Amino acid sequence: MKSRSLVLTITCGLIAFFSNAQIHKPYTPTAFPDRVILGWQGSPATSQSVNWRTDSTVVGAVGAIHEADAGPDFVKKATIVPAVTQSVLLDGKHILYHSVHFKDLKPATKYSYRVGAGDHWSEWFHFKTAEDKAAPFSFLYFGDAQNDIRSLWSRAIRGAYSTLPSVNLMIHAGDLITTSNADWQWGEWFEAGGWINGMVPTLATPGNHEYFRDEAGQRRVSMHWRPSFVLPENGPEKLKETAYYFDYQGVRFISLDSQGALLDSTVMDAQADWLVGVLSNNPNKWTVAVHHHPIYSTAVGRNNDEWRVKMEPIYKKYHVDLVLQGHDHTYGRGLNMPLGKSRKYPDGPIYVVSVSGPKMYTIGLQDWMDRAASNTQLYQIISVDGDKLSYKSYTVTGDLYDVFDLTKNAAGRNTLIDKSPLLAPERLELPLEYQTRFKPEQLEEYKNRFKEYKARKEGKK
Numbered sequence: 001m002k003s004r005s006l007v008l009t010i011t012c013g014l015i016a017f018f019s020n021a022q023i024h025k026p027y028t029p030t031a032f033p034d035r036v037i038l039g040w041q042g043s044p045a046t047s048q049s050v051n052w053r054t055d056s057t058v059v060g061a062v063g064a065i066h067e068a069d070a071g072p073d074f075v076k077k078a079t080i081v082p083a084v085t086q087s088v089l090l091d092g093k094h095i096l097y098h099s100v101h102f103k104d105l106k107p108a109t110k111y112s113y114r115v116g117a118g119d120h121w122s123e124w125f126h127f128k129t130a131e132d133k134a135a136p137f138s139f140l141y142f143g144d145a146q147n148d149i150r151s152l153w154s155r156a157i158r159g160a161y162s163t164l165p166s167v168n169l170m171i172h173a174g175d176l177i178t179t180s181n182a183d184w185q186w187g188e189w190f191e192a193g194g195w196i197n198g199m200v201p202t203l204a205t206p207g208n209h210e211y212f213r214d215e216a217g218q219r220r221v222s223m224h225w226r227p228s229f230v231l232p233e234n235g236p237e238k239l240k241e242t243a244y245y246f247d248y249q250g251v252r253f254i255s256l257d258s259q260g261a262l263l264d265s266t267v268m269d270a271q272a273d274w275l276v277g278v279l280s281n282n283p284n285k286w287t288v289a290v291h292h293h294p295i296y297s298t299a300v301g302r303n304n305d306e307w308r309v310k311m312e313p314i315y316k317k318y319h320v321d322l323v324l325q326g327h328d329h330t331y332g333r334g335l336n337m338p339l340g341k342s343r344k345y346p347d348g349p350i351y352v353v354s355v356s357g358p359k360m361y362t363i364g365l366q367d368w369m370d371r372a373a374s375n376t377q378l379y380q381i382i383s384v385d386g387d388k389l390s391y392k393s394y395t396v397t398g399d400l401y402d403v404f405d406l407t408k409n410a411a412g413r414n415t416l417i418d419k420s421p422l423l424a425p426e427r428l429e430l431p432l433e434y435q436t437r438f439k440p441e442q443l444e445e446y447k448n449r450f451k452e453y454k455a456r457k458e459g460k461k
Contacts, residue, residue, distance in 0.1 A: 027187025029055040031120040035190040038201040039230035044130035045107040049230040056094045061117045063100030068110040088227045097227035107132040125198040134250030136385040137168040143326040143354035144175035154192035155396045156356040160379040161196050173326035174207025174292030180222035205255045206242050207292035219263050236274045245278050252284040256291035279318035287320045294325040294353045298332035299364040316348045323349045329361040331373035360431040365453035371402045371420045375431040
């Protein structure tokens with residue numbers, strides 16, 4: 001009896017230990033390609049880039065591509081394209097990252113591709129090139145993933161793809177991970193996206209958690225960033241693959257490195273000058289900017305005033321339509337217009353702050369916000385069709401949470417059609433952490449803030 005009791009005690013103790021301990025799954029590279037991810041460095045209509053990782057034993061990495069065919073015989077006829085390979089020293093080990101640029105492709109055409117070397121290959125993936133003119137399409141937008149990526153953020157990206165598997169591209173607004181150079185966190189991020197990353201191109205923007213201080217004391221983007229992604233290299237010299245732009249079927253997308261700008265005023269100025277050039281020569285009907293730090297925060301005391309002062313006048317002057325952001329771990333959507341003035345005709349961009357991972361902050365319920373959420377993981381599906389941009393935000397359980405349309409007239413003026421009043425009430429309950437941590441006077445302050453927010457919203461109508 002004593003021995004059985006001892007076994008049960010030890011077993012229960014081990015279960016408790018492993019339940020409470022933070023155990024990181026190993027993500028050791030092998031000769032087989034992993035972390036396969038699509039991106040662009042050329043025109044989305046005639047090119048497609050792909051990036052992947054292997055161990056240091058791989059020689060002669062390549063990509064193979066052919067127009068997609070329902071039969072399997074295309075495999076023998078695929079075109080082989082040599083990869084560009086770089087060795088990166090991470091955690092004392094040399095890891096190989098490979099990228100292939102498929103060029104001279106046909107617009108609006110589905111292709112099959114795989115990557116590898118020798119006897120070690122990925123599966124065959126499909127992608128479809130963009131049309132070479134304005135045409136309807138949709139994209140996904142994710143706020144911060146950051147924490148519990150494998151266990152809880154995975155349901156955001158998988159839920160988003162399940163909602164719209166025909167989506168054309170994905171945008172991440174920074175803080176994909178929480179520790180810039182922690183390989184296990186990048187491993188979780190790539191595992192969560194899995195084969196979706198190999199089918200739908202990813203455009204990522206760095207956040208503050210993608211930056212670290214190197215041995216010389218300089219703050220710079222994660223050692224994983226440029227090796228892991230293949231992004232346009234048309235940004236400012238100091239911000240390769242962190243600030244960039246690309247055009248897709250009538251929309252100009254612009255990624256800005258807000259963390260780099262906030263760390264160095266010269267980078268801020270150079271980025272602003274570059275942005276003016278990108279916007280002043282823009283033939284597209286719609287313009288979407290993406291960066292990590294919000295122009296208007298959803299929280300109290302988290303505004304980045306120098307970023308706002310520099311960027312918002314540019315957005316207004318050059319008629320940026322939509323600004324997608326992260327950082328605040330809550331949800332807010334609105335625009336900067338005086339209270340009481342009709343919001344039907346925005347005089348600047350629609351601003352969105354969102355969070356897709358499980359790390360949650362208390363929400364500020366600021367004046368600029370027309371729809372808000374607290375303690376809620378979300379993803380967004382945005383569709384563009386001619387003169388209309390349609391925005392839908394979903395909870396990770398698939399519930400529609402926020403909806404609006406923007407329509408653009410011949411003179412370029414936008415009309416906002418806010419459909420959110422028809423939806424369920426806003427989710428504004430404090431995260432459990434704050435409910436238990438806040439003192440009674442803090443809880444009372446939040447209740448008063450909630451009442452004021454509701455009253456302001458009534459006044460906006």
